[in-house]
Amino acid sequence: MSLTAAALVPLPVVLPLVAAGLALALWRHPRAQRLITVAALALVLAASVGLLVAADSGPIVVDVGGWAAPVGIDLVADRLSSLMLVVSSFVMLCVLLYSLAQGVADGDEEAPVAIYHPTFMVLAAGVFNAFLSGDLFNLYVGFEIFLAASYVLLTLGGTGERIRAGSIYVVVALLSSIVFLVAIALTYAATGTVNLAQLSERYAEIDPGMALAIQLLLLLAFGIKAAIFPLSAWLPDSYPTAPAPVTAVFAGLLTKVGVYAIIRTQTLLFPEDSVVDDVLMWLALLTMVVGILGAVAQNDIKRLLSFTLVSHIGYMIFGIALASEPGMAAAIFYVVHHITVQTTLFLVVGLVERRGGSTSLDRLGGLAKLAPGLAILFFIPAMNLAGIPPLSGFLGKVGLLEEGVAQGTPLAWALVVGSVVTSLLTLYAIVKAWNKAFWQTAPVEIPADARLPRGMVGPATALVAFGLALTVVAGPLYSYTERAAATLLDGHTYVDAVFPGDSDRGQGESNEVATGETDTEPATTTGGGDG
Secondary structure (H helix, E strand, O other): OHHHHHHHOOHHHHHHHHHHHHHHHOOOOHHHHHHHHHHHHHHHHHHHHHHHHHHHHOOEEEEHHHOOOOOOOEEEEOHHHHHHHHHHHHHHHHHHHHHHHHHHHHOOOOOOHHHHHHHHHHHHHHHHHHHHEOEHHHHHHHHHHHHHHHHHHHOOOOOHHHHHHHHHHHHHHHHHHHHHHHHHHHHHHHHOOOEHHHHHHHHHHOOHHHHHHHHHHHHHHHHHHHOOOOOOOOHHHHOOOOOHHHHHHHHHHHHHHHHHHHHHHHHHOOOOOHHHHHHHHHHHHHHHHHHHHHHHOOOEHHHHHHHHHHHHHHHHHHHHHHOOHHHHHHHHHHHHHHHHHHHHHHHHHHHHHHHHOOOEOOOOOOHHHHOHHHHHHHHHHHHHHHOOOOOHHHHHHHHHHHHHHHHOOHHHHHHHHHHHHHHHHHHHHHHHHHHHHHHOOOOOOOOOOOOOOHHHHHHHHHHHHHHHHHHHOHHHHHHHHHHHHHHHHOHHHHHHHHOOOOOOOOOOOOOHHHHOOOOOOHHHOEEOOOO
Protein backbone atom coordinates (compact mmCIF):
# COMPACT_ATOMS: atom_id res chain seq x y z
CA MET A 1 0.00 0.00 0.00
CA SER A 2 2.74 2.46 0.97
CA LEU A 3 4.88 1.64 -2.07
CA THR A 4 1.85 2.08 -4.31
CA ALA A 5 1.11 5.48 -2.79
CA ALA A 6 4.75 6.52 -3.18
CA ALA A 7 4.66 5.50 -6.84
CA LEU A 8 1.77 7.92 -7.40
CA VAL A 9 3.60 10.99 -6.11
CA PRO A 10 5.79 11.79 -9.18
CA LEU A 11 3.00 11.11 -11.70
CA PRO A 12 1.38 14.58 -11.59
CA VAL A 13 4.71 16.05 -12.73
CA VAL A 14 6.00 13.29 -14.99
CA LEU A 15 2.82 12.56 -16.96
CA PRO A 16 2.23 16.15 -18.20
CA LEU A 17 5.90 16.52 -19.17
CA VAL A 18 5.82 13.28 -21.14
CA ALA A 19 2.56 14.35 -22.75
CA ALA A 20 4.10 17.73 -23.64
CA GLY A 21 6.99 16.03 -25.41
CA LEU A 22 4.72 13.65 -27.31
CA ALA A 23 2.34 16.47 -28.27
CA LEU A 24 5.24 18.52 -29.58
CA ALA A 25 6.57 15.57 -31.58
CA LEU A 26 3.10 14.97 -33.03
CA TRP A 27 2.42 18.58 -33.95
CA ARG A 28 1.20 17.50 -37.37
CA HIS A 29 -1.41 15.19 -35.83
CA PRO A 30 -3.91 17.28 -33.84
CA ARG A 31 -6.17 14.34 -33.00
CA ALA A 32 -3.26 12.44 -31.47
CA GLN A 33 -2.30 15.56 -29.51
CA ARG A 34 -5.80 15.89 -28.12
CA LEU A 35 -5.94 12.24 -27.11
CA ILE A 36 -2.53 12.33 -25.40
CA THR A 37 -3.11 15.50 -23.41
CA VAL A 38 -6.62 14.58 -22.28
CA ALA A 39 -5.45 11.11 -21.26
CA ALA A 40 -2.49 12.57 -19.34
CA LEU A 41 -4.66 14.93 -17.29
CA ALA A 42 -7.23 12.18 -16.68
CA LEU A 43 -4.47 9.93 -15.32
CA VAL A 44 -3.15 12.78 -13.18
CA LEU A 45 -6.64 13.26 -11.75
CA ALA A 46 -6.88 9.56 -10.91
CA ALA A 47 -3.42 9.58 -9.29
CA SER A 48 -4.33 12.71 -7.32
CA VAL A 49 -7.48 11.09 -5.94
CA GLY A 50 -5.35 8.14 -4.83
CA LEU A 51 -2.94 10.50 -3.11
CA LEU A 52 -5.83 12.36 -1.45
CA VAL A 53 -6.92 9.14 0.22
CA ALA A 54 -3.42 7.90 1.06
CA ALA A 55 -2.16 11.25 2.41
CA ASP A 56 -4.95 11.32 4.98
CA SER A 57 -2.87 8.79 6.92
CA GLY A 58 0.26 10.94 6.77
CA PRO A 59 2.55 12.73 4.32
CA ILE A 60 4.02 10.63 1.50
CA VAL A 61 7.61 11.49 0.62
CA VAL A 62 9.56 10.54 -2.50
CA ASP A 63 13.29 11.13 -2.87
CA VAL A 64 13.77 12.00 -6.54
CA GLY A 65 16.45 9.82 -8.09
CA GLY A 66 16.92 7.97 -4.81
CA TRP A 67 18.92 10.86 -3.30
CA ALA A 68 17.67 11.35 0.24
CA ALA A 69 16.99 14.76 1.74
CA PRO A 70 18.59 17.18 2.26
CA VAL A 71 21.03 16.27 -0.53
CA GLY A 72 18.35 15.36 -3.04
CA ILE A 73 15.00 16.81 -4.05
CA ASP A 74 11.89 15.65 -2.21
CA LEU A 75 8.34 15.51 -3.50
CA VAL A 76 5.90 15.59 -0.57
CA ALA A 77 2.21 14.79 -0.82
CA ASP A 78 0.38 15.74 2.35
CA ARG A 79 -3.30 16.57 2.86
CA LEU A 80 -3.00 20.13 1.55
CA SER A 81 -0.96 19.35 -1.57
CA SER A 82 -3.09 16.30 -2.42
CA LEU A 83 -6.30 18.31 -2.14
CA MET A 84 -4.85 21.03 -4.35
CA LEU A 85 -3.78 18.40 -6.89
CA VAL A 86 -7.27 16.91 -7.11
CA VAL A 87 -9.02 20.24 -7.58
CA SER A 88 -6.47 21.71 -9.98
CA SER A 89 -6.22 18.58 -12.16
CA PHE A 90 -10.01 18.36 -12.47
CA VAL A 91 -10.27 22.04 -13.31
CA MET A 92 -7.47 21.85 -15.88
CA LEU A 93 -9.05 18.79 -17.50
CA CYS A 94 -12.36 20.61 -17.89
CA VAL A 95 -10.61 23.69 -19.31
CA LEU A 96 -8.67 21.55 -21.78
CA LEU A 97 -11.86 19.87 -23.01
CA TYR A 98 -13.54 23.26 -23.33
CA SER A 99 -10.63 24.66 -25.33
CA LEU A 100 -10.59 21.66 -27.66
CA ALA A 101 -14.27 22.15 -28.45
CA GLN A 102 -13.69 25.86 -28.95
CA GLY A 103 -10.89 25.15 -31.42
CA VAL A 104 -13.05 22.74 -33.40
CA ALA A 105 -16.00 25.16 -33.41
CA ASP A 106 -13.78 27.99 -34.66
CA GLY A 107 -12.22 25.82 -37.33
CA ASP A 108 -8.69 26.56 -36.16
CA GLU A 109 -7.75 23.17 -34.74
CA GLU A 110 -4.91 22.87 -37.19
CA ALA A 111 -3.01 26.03 -36.18
CA PRO A 112 -2.93 26.93 -32.48
CA VAL A 113 -3.23 23.34 -31.26
CA ALA A 114 0.39 22.58 -32.23
CA ILE A 115 1.57 25.22 -29.74
CA TYR A 116 -1.30 25.10 -27.29
CA HIS A 117 -1.17 21.44 -26.23
CA PRO A 118 2.52 21.15 -25.29
CA THR A 119 2.40 24.54 -23.55
CA PHE A 120 -0.72 23.64 -21.58
CA MET A 121 0.93 20.41 -20.40
CA VAL A 122 4.08 22.28 -19.35
CA LEU A 123 1.87 24.72 -17.42
CA ALA A 124 0.18 21.80 -15.66
CA ALA A 125 3.52 20.19 -14.78
CA GLY A 126 4.79 23.43 -13.28
CA VAL A 127 1.67 23.91 -11.16
CA PHE A 128 1.69 20.32 -9.90
CA ASN A 129 5.43 20.48 -9.17
CA ALA A 130 4.88 23.60 -7.07
CA PHE A 131 2.24 21.79 -5.00
CA LEU A 132 4.49 18.76 -4.40
CA SER A 133 7.80 20.51 -3.92
CA GLY A 134 9.64 19.72 -0.72
CA ASP A 135 12.35 22.33 -1.07
CA LEU A 136 12.40 26.04 -1.75
CA PHE A 137 14.43 25.94 -4.96
CA ASN A 138 12.24 23.26 -6.52
CA LEU A 139 9.25 25.43 -5.66
CA TYR A 140 10.97 28.22 -7.59
CA VAL A 141 11.49 25.84 -10.52
CA GLY A 142 7.79 24.97 -10.48
CA PHE A 143 6.89 28.64 -10.59
CA GLU A 144 9.27 29.29 -13.48
CA ILE A 145 7.95 26.33 -15.47
CA PHE A 146 4.34 27.43 -15.36
CA LEU A 147 5.23 31.11 -15.77
CA ALA A 148 7.22 30.37 -18.95
CA ALA A 149 4.24 28.45 -20.31
CA SER A 150 1.83 31.20 -19.26
CA TYR A 151 3.77 33.78 -21.31
CA VAL A 152 3.03 31.75 -24.44
CA LEU A 153 -0.61 31.08 -23.60
CA LEU A 154 -1.31 34.70 -22.69
CA THR A 155 -0.11 35.98 -26.07
CA LEU A 156 -1.60 33.14 -28.13
CA GLY A 157 -2.97 34.66 -31.32
CA GLY A 158 -0.46 37.52 -31.39
CA THR A 159 -2.94 40.41 -31.33
CA GLY A 160 -1.64 43.82 -30.29
CA GLU A 161 -3.83 43.88 -27.19
CA ARG A 162 -2.60 40.47 -26.05
CA ILE A 163 1.04 41.33 -26.68
CA ARG A 164 0.64 44.53 -24.63
CA ALA A 165 -1.06 42.71 -21.75
CA GLY A 166 1.47 39.90 -21.99
CA SER A 167 4.34 42.38 -21.73
CA ILE A 168 2.97 43.72 -18.45
CA TYR A 169 2.50 40.19 -17.15
CA VAL A 170 6.05 39.17 -18.14
CA VAL A 171 7.64 42.19 -16.44
CA VAL A 172 5.71 41.63 -13.21
CA ALA A 173 6.37 37.88 -13.22
CA LEU A 174 10.08 38.39 -13.79
CA LEU A 175 10.20 40.90 -10.93
CA SER A 176 8.56 38.42 -8.55
CA SER A 177 10.92 35.67 -9.73
CA ILE A 178 13.95 37.84 -9.04
CA VAL A 179 12.70 38.62 -5.54
CA PHE A 180 12.05 34.92 -4.95
CA LEU A 181 15.55 34.02 -6.16
CA VAL A 182 17.13 36.62 -3.86
CA ALA A 183 15.17 35.15 -0.94
CA ILE A 184 16.43 31.67 -1.81
CA ALA A 185 20.03 32.92 -2.02
CA LEU A 186 19.77 34.61 1.39
CA THR A 187 18.16 31.50 2.82
CA TYR A 188 20.97 29.24 1.65
CA ALA A 189 23.62 31.70 2.80
CA ALA A 190 22.07 31.89 6.27
CA THR A 191 21.10 28.25 6.78
CA GLY A 192 23.05 26.12 4.31
CA THR A 193 19.94 24.40 2.98
CA VAL A 194 16.79 24.98 0.93
CA ASN A 195 14.96 21.85 2.11
CA LEU A 196 11.69 23.00 3.66
CA ALA A 197 11.69 20.42 6.46
CA GLN A 198 15.25 21.28 7.41
CA LEU A 199 14.59 25.02 7.12
CA SER A 200 11.73 24.74 9.61
CA GLU A 201 14.33 23.94 12.26
CA ARG A 202 17.23 26.09 11.10
CA TYR A 203 15.33 29.37 10.73
CA ALA A 204 14.94 29.51 14.50
CA GLU A 205 18.72 29.41 14.87
CA ILE A 206 19.68 32.31 12.59
CA ASP A 207 19.69 36.03 13.28
CA PRO A 208 16.07 37.23 13.79
CA GLY A 209 16.63 40.22 11.54
CA MET A 210 17.82 37.99 8.69
CA ALA A 211 14.91 35.60 9.22
CA LEU A 212 12.45 38.51 9.06
CA ALA A 213 14.08 39.85 5.89
CA ILE A 214 13.80 36.44 4.21
CA GLN A 215 10.19 36.08 5.34
CA LEU A 216 9.24 39.48 3.93
CA LEU A 217 11.01 38.74 0.64
CA LEU A 218 9.14 35.46 0.29
CA LEU A 219 5.85 37.17 1.08
CA LEU A 220 6.64 39.86 -1.50
CA ALA A 221 7.41 37.27 -4.19
CA PHE A 222 4.34 35.15 -3.43
CA GLY A 223 2.17 38.22 -2.90
CA ILE A 224 2.84 39.39 -6.45
CA LYS A 225 1.93 35.97 -7.82
CA ALA A 226 -1.19 35.78 -5.63
CA ALA A 227 -2.22 39.36 -6.58
CA ILE A 228 -2.38 40.74 -3.04
CA PHE A 229 -2.92 44.50 -2.79
CA PRO A 230 -0.93 46.64 -3.59
CA LEU A 231 0.79 44.06 -5.80
CA SER A 232 -2.34 43.29 -7.82
CA ALA A 233 -2.60 46.22 -10.26
CA TRP A 234 -1.22 44.10 -13.11
CA LEU A 235 -3.93 41.44 -13.02
CA PRO A 236 -7.11 43.19 -14.31
CA ASP A 237 -5.24 44.41 -17.38
CA SER A 238 -3.51 41.11 -18.15
CA TYR A 239 -6.12 38.37 -17.76
CA PRO A 240 -9.18 39.65 -19.70
CA THR A 241 -7.33 39.89 -23.02
CA ALA A 242 -6.47 36.17 -23.24
CA PRO A 243 -8.75 33.50 -24.75
CA ALA A 244 -11.47 32.27 -22.37
CA PRO A 245 -9.83 28.92 -21.47
CA VAL A 246 -6.48 30.60 -20.77
CA THR A 247 -8.10 33.30 -18.66
CA ALA A 248 -10.04 30.64 -16.75
CA VAL A 249 -6.89 28.70 -15.82
CA PHE A 250 -4.97 31.84 -14.92
CA ALA A 251 -7.76 33.31 -12.79
CA GLY A 252 -8.85 30.10 -11.15
CA LEU A 253 -5.52 28.46 -10.52
CA LEU A 254 -2.31 30.45 -10.95
CA THR A 255 -3.02 33.01 -8.24
CA LYS A 256 -3.85 30.15 -5.85
CA VAL A 257 -0.38 28.69 -6.36
CA GLY A 258 0.90 31.90 -4.80
CA VAL A 259 -1.58 31.52 -1.94
CA TYR A 260 -0.50 27.90 -1.50
CA ALA A 261 3.15 28.99 -1.26
CA ILE A 262 2.24 31.54 1.42
CA ILE A 263 0.37 28.89 3.40
CA ARG A 264 3.23 26.41 3.13
CA THR A 265 6.03 28.80 4.10
CA GLN A 266 4.11 30.70 6.81
CA THR A 267 3.04 27.54 8.63
CA LEU A 268 6.21 25.50 8.19
CA LEU A 269 8.99 28.09 8.29
CA PHE A 270 7.49 30.99 10.28
CA PRO A 271 4.81 29.45 12.55
CA GLU A 272 4.89 32.15 15.22
CA ASP A 273 5.15 35.71 13.99
CA SER A 274 2.39 37.97 15.29
CA VAL A 275 3.87 41.09 13.68
CA VAL A 276 3.78 39.64 10.17
CA ASP A 277 0.35 38.16 10.83
CA ASP A 278 -0.92 41.66 11.65
CA VAL A 279 0.58 42.97 8.41
CA LEU A 280 -1.14 40.15 6.53
CA MET A 281 -4.44 41.13 8.15
CA TRP A 282 -4.12 44.70 6.91
CA LEU A 283 -3.18 43.46 3.44
CA ALA A 284 -6.15 41.09 3.45
CA LEU A 285 -8.52 43.94 4.35
CA LEU A 286 -7.13 46.26 1.67
CA THR A 287 -7.17 43.48 -0.92
CA MET A 288 -10.83 42.78 -0.21
CA VAL A 289 -12.03 46.37 -0.21
CA VAL A 290 -9.95 47.82 -3.05
CA GLY A 291 -10.60 44.79 -5.24
CA ILE A 292 -14.36 44.83 -4.83
CA LEU A 293 -14.60 48.60 -5.32
CA GLY A 294 -12.79 48.08 -8.61
CA ALA A 295 -15.28 45.36 -9.55
CA VAL A 296 -18.29 47.57 -8.82
CA ALA A 297 -16.94 50.23 -11.18
CA GLN A 298 -16.50 47.85 -14.14
CA ASN A 299 -18.77 47.60 -17.15
CA ASP A 300 -17.15 44.55 -18.73
CA ILE A 301 -17.79 41.10 -17.29
CA LYS A 302 -14.21 39.87 -17.69
CA ARG A 303 -12.75 42.90 -15.94
CA LEU A 304 -15.44 42.70 -13.27
CA LEU A 305 -14.51 39.08 -12.54
CA SER A 306 -10.81 39.97 -12.58
CA PHE A 307 -11.37 42.52 -9.81
CA THR A 308 -13.51 40.09 -7.80
CA LEU A 309 -10.65 37.62 -8.15
CA VAL A 310 -8.31 40.11 -6.50
CA SER A 311 -10.88 40.91 -3.85
CA HIS A 312 -11.52 37.32 -2.82
CA ILE A 313 -7.82 36.55 -2.48
CA GLY A 314 -8.24 38.72 0.61
CA TYR A 315 -10.46 36.08 2.24
CA MET A 316 -7.71 33.48 1.90
CA ILE A 317 -5.06 35.82 3.31
CA PHE A 318 -7.47 36.60 6.17
CA GLY A 319 -7.58 32.90 7.09
CA ILE A 320 -3.79 32.58 6.90
CA ALA A 321 -3.28 35.69 9.04
CA LEU A 322 -5.56 34.33 11.77
CA ALA A 323 -2.77 31.75 12.34
CA SER A 324 -5.12 29.25 13.97
CA GLU A 325 -6.42 25.84 13.01
CA PRO A 326 -10.03 27.00 12.36
CA GLY A 327 -8.81 29.99 10.35
CA MET A 328 -6.42 27.90 8.27
CA ALA A 329 -9.07 25.24 7.66
CA ALA A 330 -11.52 27.90 6.44
CA ALA A 331 -8.81 29.41 4.20
CA ILE A 332 -8.05 26.04 2.58
CA PHE A 333 -11.75 25.38 2.06
CA TYR A 334 -12.13 28.80 0.47
CA VAL A 335 -9.17 28.17 -1.84
CA VAL A 336 -10.84 24.97 -3.13
CA HIS A 337 -14.14 26.80 -3.56
CA HIS A 338 -12.62 29.78 -5.33
CA ILE A 339 -10.50 27.75 -7.77
CA THR A 340 -13.67 26.00 -8.90
CA VAL A 341 -16.04 28.95 -9.00
CA GLN A 342 -13.69 31.46 -10.59
CA THR A 343 -12.68 29.03 -13.33
CA THR A 344 -16.32 28.19 -13.97
CA LEU A 345 -17.33 31.83 -14.30
CA PHE A 346 -14.62 32.65 -16.82
CA LEU A 347 -15.56 29.64 -18.94
CA VAL A 348 -19.23 30.64 -18.80
CA VAL A 349 -18.32 34.21 -19.72
CA GLY A 350 -16.57 32.74 -22.74
CA LEU A 351 -19.93 31.23 -23.69
CA VAL A 352 -21.63 34.57 -23.03
CA GLU A 353 -19.18 36.29 -25.35
CA ARG A 354 -19.75 33.67 -28.00
CA ARG A 355 -23.55 33.92 -27.74
CA GLY A 356 -23.86 37.68 -27.26
CA GLY A 357 -20.85 38.78 -29.30
CA SER A 358 -19.29 40.81 -26.48
CA THR A 359 -18.44 40.89 -22.79
CA SER A 360 -19.34 44.58 -22.48
CA LEU A 361 -22.45 45.04 -20.37
CA ASP A 362 -23.44 47.95 -22.62
CA ARG A 363 -23.76 45.61 -25.59
CA LEU A 364 -25.41 42.61 -23.94
CA GLY A 365 -29.00 41.93 -22.97
CA GLY A 366 -31.87 39.49 -23.25
CA LEU A 367 -29.71 36.39 -22.88
CA ALA A 368 -32.05 34.86 -20.29
CA LYS A 369 -34.67 34.54 -23.03
CA LEU A 370 -32.32 33.67 -25.87
CA ALA A 371 -30.21 31.15 -23.91
CA PRO A 372 -31.91 30.11 -20.64
CA GLY A 373 -29.44 27.27 -20.09
CA LEU A 374 -26.56 29.73 -20.28
CA ALA A 375 -28.36 31.97 -17.79
CA ILE A 376 -28.48 29.10 -15.29
CA LEU A 377 -24.81 28.25 -15.87
CA PHE A 378 -23.88 31.83 -15.01
CA PHE A 379 -26.32 32.32 -12.14
CA ILE A 380 -25.26 29.35 -9.98
CA PRO A 381 -21.50 30.04 -9.73
CA ALA A 382 -22.18 33.79 -9.57
CA MET A 383 -24.34 33.34 -6.48
CA ASN A 384 -21.73 30.96 -5.09
CA LEU A 385 -19.06 33.62 -5.53
CA ALA A 386 -21.28 36.15 -3.76
CA GLY A 387 -21.65 33.76 -0.81
CA ILE A 388 -25.38 33.06 -0.94
CA PRO A 389 -26.34 30.30 1.55
CA PRO A 390 -26.09 27.35 1.57
CA LEU A 391 -23.46 27.32 -1.20
CA SER A 392 -19.78 26.60 -0.54
CA GLY A 393 -18.79 30.27 -0.76
CA PHE A 394 -21.10 31.03 2.15
CA LEU A 395 -19.72 28.13 4.21
CA GLY A 396 -16.12 29.20 3.68
CA LYS A 397 -16.88 32.79 4.64
CA VAL A 398 -18.79 31.71 7.74
CA GLY A 399 -15.77 29.70 8.89
CA LEU A 400 -13.53 32.76 8.50
CA LEU A 401 -15.99 35.09 10.22
CA GLU A 402 -16.50 32.73 13.15
CA GLU A 403 -12.78 32.52 13.82
CA GLY A 404 -12.38 36.27 13.41
CA VAL A 405 -15.10 36.87 16.00
CA ALA A 406 -13.61 34.19 18.28
CA GLN A 407 -10.22 35.93 18.28
CA GLY A 408 -11.95 39.21 19.00
CA THR A 409 -9.04 41.58 18.40
CA PRO A 410 -9.81 45.00 16.90
CA LEU A 411 -8.01 44.02 13.70
CA ALA A 412 -9.91 40.71 13.48
CA TRP A 413 -13.20 42.60 13.92
CA ALA A 414 -12.15 45.00 11.15
CA LEU A 415 -11.61 41.99 8.88
CA VAL A 416 -15.00 40.57 9.85
CA VAL A 417 -16.72 43.83 8.91
CA GLY A 418 -14.64 44.11 5.73
CA SER A 419 -15.53 40.55 4.76
CA VAL A 420 -19.25 41.19 5.14
CA VAL A 421 -19.07 44.44 3.18
CA THR A 422 -17.03 42.76 0.45
CA SER A 423 -19.55 39.94 0.21
CA LEU A 424 -22.45 42.39 -0.13
CA LEU A 425 -20.63 44.43 -2.78
CA THR A 426 -19.79 41.23 -4.64
CA LEU A 427 -23.49 40.41 -4.70
CA TYR A 428 -24.24 43.91 -5.97
CA ALA A 429 -21.63 43.67 -8.76
CA ILE A 430 -22.82 40.22 -9.80
CA VAL A 431 -26.49 41.22 -9.80
CA LYS A 432 -25.65 44.29 -11.88
CA ALA A 433 -23.90 42.11 -14.44
CA TRP A 434 -26.78 39.63 -14.41
CA ASN A 435 -29.41 42.30 -14.95
CA LYS A 436 -27.57 43.93 -17.82
CA ALA A 437 -26.48 40.77 -19.60
CA PHE A 438 -29.54 38.59 -19.09
CA TRP A 439 -32.58 40.76 -18.26
CA GLN A 440 -32.30 44.14 -19.95
CA THR A 441 -33.32 44.59 -23.56
CA ALA A 442 -30.34 44.09 -25.82
CA PRO A 443 -29.07 47.44 -27.18
CA VAL A 444 -27.83 45.67 -30.31
CA GLU A 445 -29.43 42.81 -32.17
CA ILE A 446 -28.28 39.37 -31.04
CA PRO A 447 -29.02 36.44 -33.39
CA ALA A 448 -31.86 34.38 -31.96
CA ASP A 449 -30.92 31.13 -33.68
CA ALA A 450 -27.24 30.88 -32.69
CA ARG A 451 -26.25 27.70 -30.89
CA LEU A 452 -23.43 27.09 -28.46
CA PRO A 453 -21.13 24.09 -29.14
CA ARG A 454 -22.01 21.19 -26.86
CA GLY A 455 -18.34 20.44 -26.38
CA MET A 456 -17.92 23.85 -24.72
CA VAL A 457 -21.12 23.71 -22.71
CA GLY A 458 -20.31 20.24 -21.32
CA PRO A 459 -17.10 21.10 -19.43
CA ALA A 460 -18.64 24.34 -18.12
CA THR A 461 -21.64 22.36 -16.88
CA ALA A 462 -19.32 19.82 -15.25
CA LEU A 463 -17.59 22.61 -13.34
CA VAL A 464 -20.93 24.08 -12.24
CA ALA A 465 -21.91 20.63 -10.98
CA PHE A 466 -18.55 20.28 -9.21
CA GLY A 467 -19.14 23.62 -7.49
CA LEU A 468 -22.53 22.38 -6.29
CA ALA A 469 -20.92 19.12 -5.18
CA LEU A 470 -18.61 21.11 -2.89
CA THR A 471 -21.75 22.22 -1.07
CA VAL A 472 -23.17 18.69 -0.91
CA VAL A 473 -19.94 17.23 0.52
CA ALA A 474 -19.07 20.33 2.53
CA GLY A 475 -19.11 18.40 5.82
CA PRO A 476 -16.50 15.76 4.88
CA LEU A 477 -14.51 18.30 2.87
CA TYR A 478 -14.38 20.75 5.77
CA SER A 479 -13.31 17.94 8.09
CA TYR A 480 -10.50 17.14 5.66
CA THR A 481 -9.38 20.78 5.56
CA GLU A 482 -9.42 20.83 9.36
CA ARG A 483 -7.12 17.81 9.42
CA ALA A 484 -4.96 19.49 6.78
CA ALA A 485 -4.76 22.64 8.90
CA ALA A 486 -3.82 20.61 11.97
CA THR A 487 -0.99 18.96 10.02
CA LEU A 488 0.23 22.30 8.71
CA LEU A 489 0.32 23.93 12.12
CA ASP A 490 2.05 20.88 13.61
CA GLY A 491 5.23 21.16 11.57
CA HIS A 492 6.70 18.05 13.20
CA THR A 493 4.44 15.83 11.09
CA TYR A 494 5.95 17.19 7.87
CA VAL A 495 9.53 17.19 9.19
CA ASP A 496 9.30 13.64 10.57
CA ALA A 497 7.95 12.39 7.24
CA VAL A 498 10.91 13.86 5.35
CA PHE A 499 13.48 12.82 7.99
CA PRO A 500 11.98 9.74 9.67
CA GLY A 501 14.03 8.60 12.64
CA ASP A 502 16.90 10.93 11.69
CA SER A 503 18.31 12.56 14.80
CA ASP A 504 20.79 14.74 12.88
CA ARG A 505 18.85 16.31 10.07
CA GLY A 506 21.52 18.79 9.19
CA GLN A 507 24.20 16.34 8.05
CA GLY A 508 22.38 14.80 5.08
CA GLU A 509 22.34 11.15 6.20
CA SER A 510 20.38 8.87 3.94
CA ASN A 511 16.68 8.59 4.52
CA GLU A 512 16.21 5.38 6.50
CA VAL A 513 12.71 4.84 5.19
CA ALA A 514 14.05 4.63 1.64
CA THR A 515 16.25 1.67 2.61
CA GLY A 516 13.60 0.03 4.75
CA GLU A 517 15.80 0.02 7.86
CA THR A 518 13.27 1.55 10.19
CA ASP A 519 9.60 0.97 10.99
CA THR A 520 7.41 3.90 10.09
CA GLU A 521 3.82 4.45 9.09
CA PRO A 522 3.13 3.13 5.60
CA ALA A 523 1.87 6.53 4.47
CA THR A 524 5.26 8.09 5.04
CA THR A 525 7.19 5.56 2.99
CA THR A 526 9.70 7.20 0.69
CA GLY A 527 9.90 6.10 -2.89
CA GLY A 528 12.70 6.42 -5.36
CA GLY A 529 15.27 4.41 -3.42
CA ASP A 530 16.75 1.07 -4.35
CA GLY A 531 14.57 -0.80 -1.89
